[in-house]
Amino acid sequence: MSDRRKPGRGAYLVLAFPLAMLLIFFVAPFAIMIAYSFYRRIQGGFYEPAFDLGSWKRLFEPVFLDRAAFSIGISLLAGAVCIAVAFPFTFFLTRMRRRPHVALLILVLSALSLSEVIVGFAWSVLLGRAAGISNIVVWLGLMDEPRAYQPGFLAVLLGLSYIAFPFCVLTLYPPLSRLDREVTEAAQTLGASPWRTFRTVVVPIMRPTLVAGFLLVFVFTLGSYLIASILGRPQHWTLSVFISDQASFNANVPFAAAMALFLTVLSLVVVGIVMLLESRTRSAT
Amino acid sequence: MRVLRWTITAAVIAFLVAPLLVVAIVSINQNRYMDFPPDGFSFHWYAELLNDTGWRNAITRSLVIAAGSSAIAVLIATPLAYVLRAYDVRLAPLFYSLGILPFMLPPVISAIGAQVFWLSTGYFQRIENVIVSHGIFFSTLPLVTISLAMDQMDRSLGEAARTLGANPRTTFRTITLPLLLPSIITGYAAAFVLSLNEYIIAFLVAGFAVETLPIKVFNSLRYGFTPTIAAVAVVFILIAATVFTMFAIFGNLLRFLGADPGVLDHDR
Numbered sequence: 001m002s003d004r005r006k007p008g009r010g011a012y013l014v015l016a017f018p019l020a021m022l023l024i025f026f027v028a029p030f031a032i033m034i035a036y037s038f039y040r041r042i043q044g045g046f047y048e049p050a051f052d053l054g055s056w057k058r059l060f061e062p063v064f065l066d067r068a069a070f071s072i073g074i075s076l077l078a079g080a081v082c083i084a085v086a087f088p089f090t091f092f093l094t095r096m097r098r099r100p101h102v103a104l105l106i107l108v109l110s111a112l113s114l115s116e117v118i119v120g121f122a123w124s125v126l127l128g129r130a131a132g133i134s135n136i137v138v139w140l141g142l143m144d145e146p147r148a149y150q151p152g153f154l155a156v157l158l159g160l161s162y163i164a165f166p167f168c169v170l171t172l173y174p175p176l177s178r179l180d181r182e183v184t185e186a187a188q189t190l191g192a193s194p195w196r197t198f199r200t201v202v203v204p205i206m207r208p209t210l211v212a213g214f215l216l217v218f219v220f221t222l223g224s225y226l227i228a229s230i231l232g233r234p235q236h237w238t239l240s241v242f243i244s245d246q247a248s249f250n251a252n253v254p255f256a257a258a259m260a261l262f263l264t265v266l267s268l269v270v271v272g273i274v275m276l277l278e279s280r281t282r283s284a285t
Numbered sequence: 286m287r288v289l290r291w292t293i294t295a296a297v298i299a300f301l302v303a304p305l306l307v308v309a310i311v312s313i314n315q316n317r318y319m320d321f322p323p324d325g326f327s328f329h330w331y332a333e334l335l336n337d338t339g340w341r342n343a344i345t346r347s348l349v350i351a352a353g354s355s356a357i358a359v360l361i362a363t364p365l366a367y368v369l370r371a372y373d374v375r376l377a378p379l380f381y382s383l384g385i386l387p388f389m390l391p392p393v394i395s396a397i398g399a400q401v402f403w404l405s406t407g408y409f410q411r412i413e414n415v416i417v418s419h420g421i422f423f424s425t426l427p428l429v430t431i432s433l434a435m436d437q438m439d440r441s442l443g444e445a446a447r448t449l450g451a452n453p454r455t456t457f458r459t460i461t462l463p464l465l466l467p468s469i470i471t472g473y474a475a476a477f478v479l480s481l482n483e484y485i486i487a488f489l490v491a492g493f494a495v496e497t498l499p500i501k502v503f504n505s506l507r508y509g510f511t512p513t514i515a516a517v518a519v520v521f522i523l524i525a526a527t528v529f530t531m532f533a534i535f536g537n538l539l540r541f542l543g544a545d546p547g548v549l550d551h552d553r
Contacts, residue, residue: 011372
């Protein structure tokens with residue numbers, strides 16, 4: 001932008017505080033994490049400065065690879081579920097009148113701000129035997145006795161989808177809202193059915209946004225700790241649970257640091273793809 | 286298409302509301318067991334939230350952390366957003382990414398980072414640590430809201446003030462800051478709500494010494510159910526819904542979320 005002024009000394013002085021904060025409390029921790037990942041673990045949950053590749057080698061052990069594969073798998077699934085539901089939902093949302101439009105957005109934002117621990121608790125009640133949905137089914141006479149659907153794989157997937165869904169809607173919302181109405185109207189004037197318009201016009205235009213939303217859900221659910229530990233059995237625990245438990249209860253901080261760095265690289269690659277796609281959408285519109 | 290529209294909208298509403306509804310019902314159940322249908326009606330568990338010192342302390346702690354960390358978040362975000370948008374700074378994209386990144390990475394990474402950082406300083410398991418780490422992690426939110434407001438601001442106002450002889454500091458204080466205030470408040474509120482709900486960073490930084498509300502809820506879940514948890518959940522939901530409803534009434538919620546400005550006005 002040409003109307004921006006050249007920064008003087010004052011401007012750099014103003015920048016100093018935020019940059020110093022970010023450098024000290026965000027960048028430095030990464031450097032320390034890298035250092036810690038090479039520390040040697042000694043008995044009793046302590047560790048000493050060293051150049052030990054042990055923690056990095058453990059990333060190739062089956063225990064970790066298993067967890068990583070499971071986490072990536074369930075996060076990809078959650079991404080697919082979210083996009084499949086959030087895309088048509090957001091499309092309809094942007095075409096609603098103002099009052100229901102705002103009301104639904106408030107609902108989405110309220111769900112977004114819910115603590116994971118509360119989402120996990122709510123779904124554990126809902127899927128549980130004592131006061132869950134199966135009681136309603138029994139009450140209606142469709143089932144003999146209530147049953148519990150958690151802990152289990154589907155419960156974890158449902159919980160992850162719940163926490164990621166609002167983010168997904170908010171990612172899809174701006175481009176869908178700006179999608180030129182004339183495009184869809186033109187298709188319909190030319191005789192395309194609403195479904196055909198959606199499939200052949202809206203979906204192709206939105207493809208980069210959809211991929212971006214999908215990847216965001218992927219990264220977001222990859223970091224979830226509480227959902228898997230509340231709604232899953234140990235075999236459903238995600239990488240985040242594994243990392244946090246190593247860091248707190250097993251006190252193997254070097255291994256936790258190595259895993260966190262692995263997750264960082266994975267997420268940065270994904271975030272990079274998202275940014276690339278977004279810049280491509282922006283230049284296309 | 287119309288049938289599809291209604292089915293999907295209704296299904297999503299049910300999906301989003303169902304857990305909230307169940308929690309609300311459990312929270313006003315008379316006895317301490319979850320049963321269906323509920324046994325009777327009582328606000329007993331809400332009273333316990335205020336009377337039980339354990340819960341009350343956790344609430345106070347979480348409120349202190351949320352208030353302090355959102356203040357730090359705003360103090361980081363405001364100068365960053367202002368200078369990067371008002372001036373032609375070299376490396377601006379890098380600095381902006383640095384402010385966005387904490388929130389883009391899975392929180393567990395920031396949590397481990399914060400943990401090793403405080404461990405290596407030797408100053409560990411303190412509430413101040415949680416406040417600072419939350420402040421960094423959530424500074425992304427005010428950074429985004431304030432940068433958006435800077436983009437939409439009419440630049441001629443600041444130029445007029447300068448032409449009339451105001452120095453940059455006066456211009457900032459009397460023109461820019463008042464115009465940015467709504468976005469600063471929005472960013473503060475968003476950081477506040479999310480800090481109140483944050484678990485993993487607080488837990489790894491000071492979880493054994495500082496029991497925040499989410500940590501207490503999770504600990505209580507581990508050691509068995511009490512309907513007080515449901516009462517906490519309802520209070521949280523009400524706070525969030527109130528905050529966002531206020532945005533919708535007093536601010537422009539749709540534009541803040543990135544809606545097409547042309548569409549917004551046609552059926553107001």
